[in-house]
Amino acid sequence: MQIEIVPLTENDIDAVARLARVVWQDTYTSIITQAQIDYMLGERYAAPRLREELQTPGIWWDLARIRDGEGCRLAGFAASYLTGVPGEMKLDKLYVHPARQRAGIGGTLIATVAGRAREQGCTSLILAVNKNNARAIGAYRKHGFAVRESVRVDIGQGFVMDDYIMALSL
Secondary structure (H helix, E strand, O other), X not given: OEEEEEEOOHHHHHHHHHHHHHXXXXXXXXXXXXXXXXXXXXXXXXXXXXXHHHHOOOEEEEEEEEEEOOEEEEEEEEEEEEOOOOOEEEEEEEEEOHHHOOOOHHHXXXXXXXXXXXXOOOOEEEEEEEOOOHHHHHHHHHOOOXXXXXXXXXXXXXXXXXXXXEEEEO
């Protein structure tokens, strides 16, 4: 299995939205309500929003494709951006297909984003993770992230994100 990291293109938008739904259904149904899952997927993965992010300087989308005997398939993705805080980049999204987790894909995406952050002069990479997502928290700790703070953010429609902000020193 070979992991290939490529930038998101407009042709990939539908595939990313489909993969996000698969991952979210696998990960979040025991953590948040189906209504919140649907709301957040609609807000974050609608084609117009992804197209806008593709055109915005300072936002990057990376796709992880797996090349093996069955061809080249989308297995995961990451999105990151400069936060506006000097020296800080945020890993805003990191998702890997449930059948492909624990195969180094997430680590490769983290390394790609961390490398970009360093190239941009950043000394810190941060992310937000749901406090009840033990699997992700463990994976992030394995890659050197530590909890920096606890936040509860109103995201509209009566929903909140109850997250840890984790940070990695670069």
